[in-house]
Amino acid sequence: MKNEMIPSIALGTWSWGTGSAGGDAIFGNHLSAADLKPVFEAAMDAGFNLWDTAAVYGMGASETILGSFTKGRNDVLISAKFTPQMAGNNDNTVEELLDGSLNRLGVEHSDIYWIHNPADVKRWTSKLIPLMKSGKVKYAGVSNHNLEEIKLAASILAEEGLEISAVQNHYSLLYRSSEEAGIIDYCKEQNIVFFSYMVLEQGALTDKYSAQHPLPSGTRRGEAFDSDTLTKLEGLILAMRNIGSKHNASTAQIATAWAMAKGTVPIIGVTKTSHIEDAIKAAEISLTEQEIRDLEAAAKETGVEVKGAWENPMH
Incomplete structure (x- = not known):
């Protein structure tokens, strides 16, 4: 993926x-293709052409909407996922699920195809080999894997002369376990692109929410960041605000710029054109070493570390 x-x-x-594990259940929103088309167009105009999706998001709903925008275009990079929990006992299921994704997305290959989690590394990684050799999968990635699991997946592909090109883990100012476990350093050594997701902690680091203005109730993110937790984040938000004022940037833009300064490619969930404007601004920010240290110290002082229910410890 070096030349991409x-x-x-x-x-x-x-x-x-919407739908099972979709935007309504997880985030408390109800977005249609008509709502999202301007977001897609603004992103493509700004040069943000790598789109991350998964069959499990709304059980095909996310892919179907994205596919309605990408059909007939050849300037879009697609990042799709195989989620082991969707597989059951069918041994041919990786290819079948990939075909379903490609069909919904209206494309002939996935630029990056991820094993979504390390449910059975030996079993599922090997299933990528024929798909890479046939060209249906350009680059292989693993998501939510710890260092040992990443190395195991890499060794399975290496036997066939193939490699892991990308790792995608939860990584933010409040959750740095991939860094602490040596995964980010390993990726740099191996020329693997590290994609960081939940950089904004599902909105908790955007300064839009507080104990007085909590996240949407009845959603997973509302439970993770209740009013007590949001109160603990006030010092960090203040530090982000102060650094943001020097760069004429919002806290969301600072959180994103931090993830980039750490050598990762953040994956930002986008539902409004303003989110694209945030991405454009974040990409222009260059934080100083001191600002990075100050942000990390303020994050540590919160005592908050939010691990997703689906995540295993990284070390």
Whole structure:
């Protein structure tokens, strides 16, 4: 993936569409293709052309919406996922699920195809080999894997002369376990692109929410960041605001710029054209070493570390 033009920020579509594990259940929104078309257009105009989706997001709803925008275009990079929990016992299921994704997306290959989590690394990684050899999968990625699991996946592909090109893990100012476990350093050594997701902690680091203005109730993110947790974040938000004022940037833009300064490609969930404007601004910010240290110190002082229910510890 070294020669591919990976944009500085990738765009996520987890909250596109409704349905099981879709935008309504997770984020508390109800977005249709008509709502999202201007977002897609603004992103493409700005050069953000790598779109991250998964069959499991709204059980095909996210892919279907994205596919309605990408059909007939050849300037879009697609990042799709195989989620082991969707597989059951069918051994041919990786190819079948990939075909379903490609069909909904209206494309002939996935630029990056991810094993979504390490449910059975040996079993599922090997299934990528024929798909890479046939060209249906250009580059292989693993998501939510710890260092040992990443190395195991890499060794399975290496036996066939193939490699892991990308790792995608939860990584933010409040959750740095991929860094602490040595995964980010390993990726740099191996020329693997590290994609960081939940950089904004589902909105908690955007300064739009507080104990007085909580996240949407009845959603997963509302439960993760209740009013007590939001109160603990006030010092960090203040530090982000102060650094933001020097760069004429919002806290969301600072959180994103931090993830880029750490050598990762953030995946930002986008549902409004203003989110694209945030990405454009974040990509222009260059934080100083001191600002990075100050942000990390303020994050540590919160005592807040939010691990997703689906995540295993990284070390």
